[in-house]
Amino acid sequence: MMKNIKIKIEKLKYFFPIICKMVKFRIKVWWYKKYGNKR
């Protein structure tokens, strides 16, 4: 159990910037859906 949690924490540390990038894109898509290509 502890081993699994450790693995998950290590993965999360590495993937945090990648997840942030993905979330940023999702926000961009949300903006695009709402306002089109306007800034």
Place this chain on the structure above:
Amino acid sequence: MNSETKVCQNCKKDFVIEPDDFAFYEKIKVPAPTFCSECRMMRRLLWRQHRTVYKRPCMMCGIETFGIYHPSVEMNIFCSECWRSDKWDSRDYGIEVDFLRPFLDQMFELRKKVPAESSYTLNSINCRYCIVVIDSKDCYFCFGSINSKSCLYCFAPFLSFNCIDSDVGRNMDSAYGCYNSSSIFRTQYVYFSEECISSSFLFNCIGCSDCFGCINLKSKKYHIFNEPFTQEEYKQKIKYWDMGSYAKVKEAEEKFNEIYYATPHKYAHIINSPDSVGDNIIGGKNCKQCFMALFGVENCKYILSSGLLLRDSQDVSFGGSNSQLMYETSGTEESKSIFFSRGGKVCSDVQYSENCTNSSNLFGCFQMRNRSYCILNKQYKKEEYEVLVPKIIEHMNKMPYISPRGIVYKYGEFFPIEFSPWKYNEAYAFDFIPLSRKEAVDQGFGWREEKQKGYVITKKVSELPDHIKDVSDSITQEIIECAHAESECDELCSKAFRIVSDELEYYRKMNIALPRLCPNCRYSQRKRFKTTPKLYHRTCMKSSCKNEFETAYSYDRKEIIYCDTCYKVDFL
């Protein structure tokens, strides 16, 4: 130790084992390989199923389920529910080691008896005809779908929604006909691109929106065939390229292909990866001959389609995910010190085993869960295990398994291809290194002959309306002939296909022309820009440059290949 040249047992060609390879083999205490790296990869690829679905009954409950094993394969196949239940224990099938017979013979005899899961399905709802689906919902005919929703005919979509015919991508939304593209939204026919919105026919573009038929662009808007336009001009011009019309799609595709072959390409797709050689490497370090090594692959060699913090490993395919010291494994995750094994998760010190989970110290075991110190699925005490394993290794070297083709499998070789439940055209090898039927049979890989399905074609491709707006609802009742049906198609062509109601609704909503090919032929069309996992020594094709590099673009490919420096000068 110096490098050594050996003759590959399989292809009979010379191959070199480098000093750092010897150091790795010494570290994990395994003998040097007798197959070259390509044949080793091929062997592992033959042990992984790709895009074929078969119906066969569960041997426990008798219910017919869809799975990855052909009905003729001699194995004890359980449906996911039965396989995950506590009604059986893999140790019940355990056998004693017989020192009068080759160990691999005994191992694969045991494999036929131990229950295997028909297809890996976990936490998924309403996923029909899907193989290997995890945390997904409402998917249809998807392979390797993870955390995805409403995806149809996709291969390896990850965190994706409302996609059709889009493969090997993450964070895709409303994508159609895309390949190896991530973070894309409302895109069609986009290949090897990232963060693109409302675009069609793109290759290697990053952060583009409202672009059409473009190659190698970065953060651009309103471009058509690599030419910039103003917003108004773009809106006027894009009206001509109506994606709802099949004739217009074909015209755009031809023009896009022309531009693709006229535009220079970078020799390899390597991002943030110092000291790395191969193709499609992202966020790695010291990766040699690695293909599709994504996110945190360090000090690894001969890696294919693996990643997520994989370290100090060699000859790994489809694995990784926080693993280290792996050698000759396929599809193993979150593990340490795994050799000559396939499948499995959270294991350590496992050799010659398959699909073992949460286990350690296993040798020649199948489908073990939460077990330690087992050999051929039989439980031993720690002391007995430690005495027996060196004895078996010695026995494997003294009495090796010899294949019908005369290949000697001593300790230190992955599973022989004869024991694979899949033939060449069903296995992953067909996707990465396509061979014709004759070539595959000649090389001893076998070929699964298609059973005559006897579809009654109710609609020919020529009878389909050109524009999606002219398609009636009755199309979902028709059996449409694949455009490749009458030609000799080696791409697992199913000869006929149907349009399901969700698919038709999507095509109408997104203004996409009806497809003319069956799902398997469409998949092979999408992966046409993909390179094979093999390196070629080539020179930069810019007239003034003589730089040499290792690239996955073979000599016979028509693309113009530039070195890193020349590519940066021209495109960045």
